[in-house]
Amino acid sequence: VTVRLVGAGPGDPGLIxxxxxxxxxxxxxxxxDRLVAPELVAEAPGDALVIARDGTxxxxxxxxLVELGRDHEVVRLKGGDPFVYGxxxxxxxxxxxxxxPFEVVPGVSSLAAVPAAAGIPLTHRGIAAEVRxxxxxxxxxxxGPPTTVVFMGLESLPEVRDRLLAEGYSPDTPAAVxxxxxxxxxxxxxxxxxxxxxxxxxxxxxxxxxxGEVVALxxxxxxxxxxxAGAARHSCAA
Amino acid sequence: VTVRLVGAGPGDPGLIxxxxxxxxxxxxxxxxDRLVAPELVAEAPGDALVIARDGTxxxxxxxxLVELGRDHEVVRLKGGDPFVYGxxxxxxxxxxxxxxPFEVVPGVSSLAAVPAAAGIPLTHRGIAAEVRxxxxxxxxxxxGPPTTVVFMGLESLPEVRDRLLAEGYSPDTPAAVxxxxxxxxxxxxxxxxxxxxxxxxxxxxxxxxxxGEVVALxxxxxxxxxxxAGAARHSCAA
Numbered sequence: 080v081t082v083r084l085v086g087a088g089p090g091d092p093g094l095i096x097x098x099x100x101x102x103x104x105x106x107x108x109x110x111x112d113r114l115v116a117p118e119l120v121a122e123a124p125g126d127a128l129v130i131a132r133d134g135t136x137x138x139x140x141x142x143x144l145v146e147l148g149r150d151h152e153v154v155r156l157k158g159g160d161p162f163v164y165g166x167x168x169x170x171x172x173x174x175x176x177x178x179x180p181f182e183v184v185p186g187v188s189s190l191a192a193v194p195a196a197a198g199i200p201l202t203h204r205g206i207a208a209e210v211r212x213x214x215x216x217x218x219x220x221x222x223g224p225p226t227t228v229v230f231m232g233l234e235s236l237p238e239v240r241d242r243l244l245a246e247g248y249s250p251d252t253p254a255a256v257x258x259x260x261x262x263x264x265x266x267x268x269x270x271x272x273x274x275x276x277x278x279x280x281x282x283x284x285x286x287x288x289x290x291g292e293v294v295a296l297x298x299x300x301x302x303x304x305x306x307x308a309g310a311a312r313h314s315c316a317a
Numbered sequence: 318v319t320v321r322l323v324g325a326g327p328g329d330p331g332l333i334x335x336x337x338x339x340x341x342x343x344x345x346x347x348x349x350d351r352l353v354a355p356e357l358v359a360e361a362p363g364d365a366l367v368i369a370r371d372g373t374x375x376x377x378x379x380x381x382l383v384e385l386g387r388d389h390e391v392v393r394l395k396g397g398d399p400f401v402y403g404x405x406x407x408x409x410x411x412x413x414x415x416x417x418p419f420e421v422v423p424g425v426s427s428l429a430a431v432p433a434a435a436g437i438p439l440t441h442r443g444i445a446a447e448v449r450x451x452x453x454x455x456x457x458x459x460x461g462p463p464t465t466v467v468f469m470g471l472e473s474l475p476e477v478r479d480r481l482l483a484e485g486y487s488p489d490t491p492a493a494v495x496x497x498x499x500x501x502x503x504x505x506x507x508x509x510x511x512x513x514x515x516x517x518x519x520x521x522x523x524x525x526x527x528x529g530e531v532v533a534l535x536x537x538x539x540x541x542x543x544x545x546a547g548a549a550r551h552s553c554a555a
Binding site: 265 | 333422
């Protein structure tokens with residue numbers, strides 16, 4: 080009785096994660112997007128309920144996941160990664176609101192995998208050290224500043240902070256540092272841009288820094304995630 | 318006698334791709350980064366040569382891959398994704414230069430997976446529709462403008478072009494559109510920012526748009542990739 084939001088990867092069925100494939104093979108119910116590889120849908124057990132979401136609006140889909148999640152092991156199979164233009168956060172919040180446990184199983188986003196399949200690396204020494212990700216459909220939807228993700232930023236957090244402040248981010252923008260992410264040693268510090276360098280001083284590399292209003296979703300989303308994330312340190316400045 | 322540049326994912330060994338795991342299990346030689354999960358290294362066959370690259374500089378590593386790739390099925394296992402701050406492009410170019418075939422097998426980047434493990438979606442409707450990815454270590458390395466990736470941008474390519482031009486991208490910045498990426502239906506159009514909207518008019522969704530100087534690496538990298546990418550349409554404006 081858990082809903083797993085599983086990333087199916089960019090198209091090639093071989094690019095699903097080992098864990099995602101295992102969950103599909105053990106599910107009672109599979110709810111999948113249209114663009115998910117049919118080979119992956121075929122991995123569900125023969126007696127599983129398989130639902131294509133074609134034509135189902137997001138609100139109705141959220142309600143469906145809540146209903147099914149109360150009594151079943153549900154895999155919600157989404158193209159790419161659930162948290163990169165996947166609306167996984169909306170589905171997760173709907174589950175949290177109804178006390179249905181959920182888990183997010185990341186997938187290979189099209190972001191780097193599709194360019195790679197065409198022979199294009201997103202970053203390359205001496206050519207490009209930064210990536211910007213936008214959507215052609217965001218125009219109609221009012222949103223705030225972009226989320227900024229910093230790789231290898233732990234040692235240079237004061238410089239990162241100064242740069243983002245200079246670019247116009249507010250000092251009270253929520254900021255998180257996640258060290259040893261996805262492993263049993265994961266540690267999370269949640270703070271704001273002004274204080275994150277000091278608050279994260281005790282962490283060790285590797286660590287990823289996330290700056291943006293999405294960080295504030297963490298507390299709402301974690302209410303529904305009893306697993307790994309709950310064990311993480313949470314020194315919240317808010 | 319191929320070198321596979323395989324993304325190991327963000328840390329959790331369950332987040333390697335199914336294809337990546339299969340390749341590890343069938344390799345002759347495994348060359349892995351320090352931060353790769355030991356559970357994945359242990360999946361190599363008992364008689365495989367396993368090499369940790371600790372302390373090996375990038376130049377020496379490139380030469381090692383070339384030497385081993387001439388006679389062996391080599392898996393080069395890298396943390397995260399090979400083409401997101403993974404220096405996979407450099408290793409690939411070294412292999413191309415010596416006519417050693419290679420393949421890139423994308424992995425789950427820490428980019429979205431690590432925030433997800435901490436309960437943070439990178440994008441969320443009404444909160445953030447864009448993501449910026451930077452590194453804390455780029456300061457010492459001169460690079461050009463960021464790579465821009467556009468999701469769901471095929472229908473709005475003229476608007477995307479106008480926006481990027483207004484932001485200061487040169488009209489002759491290399492640009493690619495990849496439709497149905499990583500699948501047998503993959504189609505690629507390579508052009509420049511000024512012409513990409515016209516040149517990609519015949520493609521169908523889903524498609525990803527990539528704008529930046531990294532696109533120009535494609536021709537050099539594809540010389541070493543005889544597989545899927547070679548079957549793609551290549552209408553190069555350059």
